[in-house]
Amino acid sequence: MATNFASHHCLVVDDFQGMRYLMRDMLRECGAVHVEMASNGKEALQRLLERRYDIVLCDYNLGQGKNGQQLLEEAKLRQLIGPATTWIMITAEKSSDWIMGAVEYQPDSYLLKPITADLLLSRLEKIAVRKQAFADIAQAMSNKQYTRAIALCDERLAYDTVNASELQRLKGSLLLDAGEIDAAQKLYETVLANREIAWARTGLGRICFQQGEYEAARDHFQISREQAPGYLEAYDWLARTQQRLGDAEHAESTLSAALKLSPNSPLRQKSLGELALQRGDLDVADAAFRKSIAVGEHSILKTPEAYLGLAKVCSKSSRSDEALKVLKSVQHQFSDDDVALRAKSAEGMIYTQENQLSKAGAVANELKQMLQERATRPDSTASLEVAELMLATGQRDQAVSLLQDVVRNNHEDNLLIDKVQAVFDSANMKAEGSNLVEACRREAVELMNSGVLLARDGKLPEALAAMRGARDKLPANARVLFNFAFVAVMYLQKLGTDEALIEESRQALREANRVSPGEKRFSQLMDALNKLEQR
Incomplete structure (x- = not known):
């Protein structure tokens, strides 16, 4: 059944007026009625701030300022578009550099110029069918309702053979996010028993990494990279694993290989610079940090670490004046x-x-x-x-x-x-520093457990007060934040619903998930709070 686009709000972004009008007219031929236009990234961002769009047609090259990929990245990170929005990137370029650079923040489709109304309509309808298939799952993911999203994947997998592979990939990712490690491992192994797929192999590697099995993780990521040389996520995880194994040389080599495929990633260039600086390879570090700064100039992914890293390189290279200028620049930029x-x-x-x-x-x-x-x-x-x-x-x-x-x-x-400990060591405080570290670790464990023990003894008001005190003293300790939410759930289940405490607990869980993502307790406790709110 053809999709009716008459109710859809559409945005066309192109720096050439003629192309804007041409794309507008094509959308109208597809049945769209509400079509707005923007001539550059800044104007497009303002439009996206003012309303939610169902369809965005965006040219990759937008003149000065942000390009189309940078606009998409910012729109997603600032949640200016939702999972229901269709974003199509349009370009006259056939180079793969910019497409390979869009690993994490991908558009729904790419169209090479010249395009026709028939081609556009065909692409829009295909995307609409896919969006509809994943609509409920995407909404649950946006709400961080991982358990519900996993259940919806299972429901659809029972009959949707067309989207089975994508549903399995999505389910595996959700299981990892929810901390359901055993279920995720079983899914990936089942997929790989049928055929070698890069995302499944990388999923197994991530599980090994999370469990501290770094050699096994490295082997999985290497297989994934060999089987799918263009799958950049495997390169990033492999480099991360090699660093954990103390193999900075090979980690640097891995990132360099990824950057040959996709040179315009500010974050990956920054990571290469940090590795090279760590190894004393100042020429490579200098080039990587400068590239990160250059390609990130108009990007929301621009990072202060690139500037700070470049300043360190300049200092180590006896260019102190340049280092100080870079430090002034980073404070101006951020x-x-x-x-x-x-x-x-x-x-x-x-x-x-x-x-x-x-x-x-x-x-x-x-x-x-x-x-x-x-x-x-x-x-x-x-x-x-x-x-x-x-x-x-x-x-x-x-x-x-x-x-x-x-x-x-x-x-x-x-x-x-x-x-x-290294900071203490460099100040000739090795033994004293070691004692201080151990004392602080013991203190954190005591604070982390204090409220839980009271709760298990049935002293719920005292337990909640203890966990609030622990959270206030250690506001960035994921374990303390999870334990605060755990005790709060016990309190609410026993003593009745309190909307303020439910929201306080959600905030603690969000911060815990930011500090330590992929914990099983996050989804479990969020689900418990949702049930308490509904009763």
Whole structure:
């Protein structure tokens, strides 16, 4: 049955007026009535902020500013379009670089110019059929209702043979997001028993990675890469695994291979720069950070780490003046408190390396003032870098306090704990630092368990109060946040519905999922809160 597009709101984005009108007229031939137009990325973003569109036809090249891919990425990340929106990218280019770059934020389809109304209508109708098949699942995913989304996948798999592969892929991803590791593993193994598929092989690798089985994970990702050389997700996971195995050289090689296929990823270029900097390969690091900055200029995926990394490369290459200019640039580009702390810390370390101790001390004092004026704690990376400068300039107490806070909020993250210990080691505080780390870990465990033990003894009001206190002390500790929500659910089930507490618990779970995604308890506790709200 043909789709009726008369009620659909459509947006055409193209920097050439003639093409805008041509695409508008084609949409009208397809039956669309409500068609609006934008001539560049900035204007398109404003339109997307003002209303929800059902169909977006977007040219890839939009002149100065954002290109079509960058516009799509920002629209998805800012949730300006939903799963029901059809986004078609239109281009005259046949180069695969930009298509390969759209790994995570893909449009629904690509059309090469010249196009006709018949071709457009055919593509729109095919997408509409697919959207309809996945509409309920997509909505459940948007609401982070993973259990419901998985059940909907199973319902559709019972009869939909056309979309079976995509439904299996989606279900596997949902199972991982929901923390249902055993079920995800079974699904991937069942798929691979029939034929080798890159997403299933990569799924098994992700499970091994999550379980700390890094050698097995590496083998899965290598097989996936060999079987599907264009499947970039396998490259990213392989590089991540090689880093966990301490094989930075091969991790750098893996990212370099991925960037030959897709050179315009700001995040992947940044990751290559960080690896090369870690290995002392300053020429590669310099080029990668500069490329990340260049391709990310108009992208929401632009990252301060590229600027901060470039500043470190310049400093190590005895180009301190350029390093300081880059640090000023990053503070201008990103109005973020943590970025400001990191830039100042990097500036202070440059002065320390040049033995300009009075300047380094002045920067450390500025950082101390910045910390006092903040309403929130700095993130872990900023805390580590500030602490390093504080220790180098003799401000021991402030540095130790920052490092203790990092450990308490991340007491199960061994990689991060190692970085904390390395900061202590560099300040000739190895034994003292080790003792401080262990004490903070014990404190975090006690806080994490306090409310749960009270709840199991039936002391629910006391348990909830204890977990609130733990959450306030450790607001970025995923285990504490999950335990707060667990105790809150027990309290609500026993003592009755409280809308404010339900929302408070949801906020804690969202933060826990941000800090530690893929935990089984996230979906379980969210489902429990939804049931409590409905009773």
